[in-house]
Amino acid sequence: MDASTQTNAAHLLDWYDRSARALPWRSPPGSPPPDPYRVWLSEVMLQQTTVAAVGPYFAKFTGRWPTVEALAAADEGEVMAAWAGLGYYARARNLIACAKAVAARGGQFPQTEADLRELPGLGAYTAAAVAAIAFGQRAVVVDANVERVVARLFAIDEPLPGARKAIRVRTEEITPDRRAGDFAQAMMDLGATVCTVRSPRCLLCPLSHACAGRATGAERFPVKPPKAAKPQRRGRAFWIGQGGAVWLVRRGGTGMLAGMRALPDDGWSARGDGASEPPLPDAAWEGGGTVRHGFTHFDLDLQLMLYSGGDWVSFPAEAGEWWPLDQLEQAGLPTLFAKAAALALAQKEQVGEYLVR
Ligand code: SF4
Structure with missing residues (x-):
């Protein structure tokens, strides 16, 4: 690193010492690094998600599962339900797999980027962030905030995603050998609070x-x-209510929202195929409106179908469960199905016991 790069790193670290954000998964600047479990958990949660949205989930997870061993021993359905609303549910499944792998190592995270990459579901970014922040290793940590700061610092003209290579090279150049974890967090904070998307200060x-x-x-x-x-x-999606409960299913182990509790549906998918018949082919159905939801790679219009058939229905027990309406918030429905349930319940309020026999 040349003299001017060292000076820039020193300026940034001085600023960080005065202006670091106080976040529950961090140690104050210059103090011993935080618990690797908390660093790892926060970094997984923060992928594609804002700090404000992650805060309550981080508190809930660390309150309920304060160590990686506790998370590894948790019931997977409970972890998935606790994750509900954070989105990108593959992260939660990877979280469980990674926690089990770390617990099998006596609860110790490996300390180098290369060894961290060996853990299930732990990608290049998370490995670099944990190595730098939890273990003080020099690692090139590039999240969306850092990407923006570096692209601006060096006026990188190439459009994304092609520019990522140049951004990485430039980030590598400016990363100091000392206080690498603080430097990474300083760059993140600079992007979040000063070099903002609009109107950088x-x-x-x-x-x-x-x-x-x-x-x-x-x-x-x-x-x-x-x-x-x-x-x-x-x-x-199909809303079947009776006796103050609604029929919920557990989604299969692969595909969108895998393993999550949900309303039965017709098998919609990112590719647009898979539509199947309603679960009660002979029952009467009425349209209950449409829920719009944006996923990363497609938008979904989910039409809600309300069961208004006359017969008491029964399903094989292994296919799902009757879930009490007054405890629906505890079902851990992902946002898409929580929106559909809210739509159904709003109509139930309008038409009395129409949906619940
Ligand atoms: S805040 Fe302004 S000066 Fe600082 S890195 Fe961003 S664009 Fe450059």
Whole structure:
């Protein structure tokens, strides 16, 4: 690292010492590193999710499962239910697999980036972040905030995602040997609080003297690729209520929202195939409105079908369970199905016992 890079790192760390965000999974600047379990858990939760949204989930998980061994021994259904609402449910399944692997090592996380990568579901970013923040290893940590700061600092003109290679090389150049964890968190904080997506506060920035992007209009970095339209998918979900309860199923082990508790549906998928018949083919169904939900790669219009057939229905016990309506919040429904349930319940309020026999 040359002298100017060292000076820039020193400026940034000085700023971090004064301005670090106080977050429940962190240690204050310059103090011993935080518990690797808390670092790892927070980094998994923070992928594609804001700090504000993660806060209550982090408190819930660490309150209920304070160690990686406790999480490894937890009932998987309970972990998935506790995760409900955070989205990207593959993360929760990977979380369980990784916790079990660490528990099998006596509860000790490996300390190097390469060894962390060997854990199930632990990708390049999370391995670098845990190595740097929990173990003080020099690692190149590039999240969305860091990506933005570096693209602006070096005025990287290439659009994403191609620019990621240059951003990584530049981040590697400016990462110091000492206080690598604080440096990574300082870059994250700078992106979150100063070098923001809109209206970056360059006058307050500790790196403004070295920033190439500032002079040419910082907001245009990182350069975005042309936007591709998301495909629109359609599906149906089925609300079957009786006796103050609703019929819920556990989704299969693969595919969207795998392993989550849900309303029965017609097998909609990201590819747009898989539509099947309602679970009660002879029953009467009425349209109950449509829920719109955006996934990363497609938008879904989920039509809600309300069972209004006259017969008391029964299902094989292994297919699902009758879930009490007054405890629906504890079912851990993912957001899509929570929205559908809210729509059904709003109509139930309008039409009295129409849905519940
Ligand atoms: S000077 Fe402005 S654009 Fe450059 S890194 Fe700082 S806040 Fe971002």
